[in-house]
Amino acid sequence: VQLVESGGGLVQPGGSLRLSCAASGFPFSSFWMTWVRQAPGKGLEWVANIRQEGSEKYYVDSVKGRVTISRDNAKNSLYLQINSLRAEDTAVYYCAREWHRSTADYAFDIWGQGTMVTVS
Amino acid sequence: QSALTQPPSASGTPGQRVTISCSGSSSNIGGNTVNWYQQLPGTAPKLLIYSSNQRPSGIPDRFSGSKSGTSASLAISGLQSEDEADYYCAAWDDSLNAWVFGGGTKLTVL
Numbered sequence: 001v002q003l004v005e006s007g008g009g010l011v012q013p014g015g016s017l018r019l020s021c022a023a024s025g026f027p028f029s030s031f032w033m034t035w036v037r038q039a040p041g042k043g044l045e046w047v048a049n050i051r052q053e054g055s056e057k058y059y060v061d062s063v064k065g066r067v068t069i070s071r072d073n074a075k076n077s078l079y080l081q082i083n084s085l086r087a088e089d090t091a092v093y094y095c096a097r098e099w100h101r102s103t104a105d106y107a108f109d110i111w112g113q114g115t116m117v118t119v120s
Numbered sequence: 121q122s123a124l125t126q127p128p129s130a131s132g133t134p135g136q137r138v139t140i141s142c143s144g145s146s147s148n149i150g151g152n153t154v155n156w157y158q159q160l161p162g163t164a165p166k167l168l169i170y171s172s173n174q175r176p177s178g179i180p181d182r183f184s185g186s187k188s189g190t191s192a193s194l195a196i197s198g199l200q201s202e203d204e205a206d207y208y209c210a211a212w213d214d215s216l217n218a219w220v221f222g223g224g225t226k227l228t229v230l
Contacts, residue, residue: 034219036165043122044157044165044208046219058217094164104152106212107170114164 001025001110003095008115015085015119021078021095021112029053029073032098034108035080037091037117045091048080049098085119092116123148123220124209131228137197140225142209144190148220152212154192156185159206159224168207169194196227204229 007019021033034049048059048069057069068081078095093115096108125143132138142154156169167176169185172192184195192211196203209222 036219043206043224044159044210044221046210046221049219060218061216099170101171104212105171106153107155107167108157108165108210109167109170109176111164111166 003097003110003112005093005095005112005115008093008117010118010120011085013085013087013119016081016083017085017117019080019082019093019095019115019117021080023076023078023097026097026110028071028076032100032106033071033078034096034098035069035078036094036096036108036111037089038094038114039088039091042091047093050078082117085117087119090117090119122223123213123216124211124222126207126209126222126225128223129226129228131230132196132199133230134199134201136199137195138199138227139196140194140207140209140227142192142194142222144192144211144220146190147215148190148211148213149187149192150190151214154185154187155210156183156192156194157208157210159208161205165208199229201229203227 002024004022035047050057050069070079095112097110099109153172157165158168159165172187173185207225213220
């Protein structure tokens with residue numbers, strides 16, 4: 001069971017970036033997926049999540065309108081498109097699997113190693 | 121300002137028991153389960169406690185979680201040097217339709 005992020009790098013303010021997360025070892029299409037970020041020296045901040053078939057998506061208020069989460073179940077891949085990048089988007093971006101045990105009982109049980117995005 | 125409130129730091133000596141608190145509201149902890157994540161220096165977070173008080177396979181029983189009302193806590197007994205890490209609580213918030221994290225607690229083993 002593994003998640004591997006890619007696509008990070010150095011981007012100028014106002015630019016765009018598409019992050020990818022390749023999943024393996026589990027039935028990707030059966031799970032909600034999520035993105036969490038961590039600015040240098042700071043705590044964890046949830047960014048967005050997406051339902052199994054992609055019909056339901058949620059975002060943190062600070063990225064609404066600039067960020068789009070998507071997935072391709074045929075490719076076992078999760079994506080995060082970030083537009084109009086700002087200095088405050090500088091962070092390590094982690095993808096994680098959401099384990100929905102039952103109603104109101106969820107957790108991020110598998111995490112990737114993260115990909116660094118630097119806006120400067 | 122995080123939606124969940126944790127103390128920024130905690131400490132203990134080897135063998136001691138330490139607890140880390142996490143305070144929220146009726147829309148997050150009050151209505152949903154709480155998870156705890158451990159982040160060792162330079163690594164990705166790892167699920168430590170789910171469903172407020174359950175341990176994933178491989179997590180030692182030195183780690184335990186509890187929840188009461190709109191607050192939760194993580195207890196670590198028999199503290200070891202390898203427990204030195206950042207600990208985060210998290211829960212789904214029904215009002216925000218978003219996951220919320222605590223600000224994190226840095227645990228130091230003296």
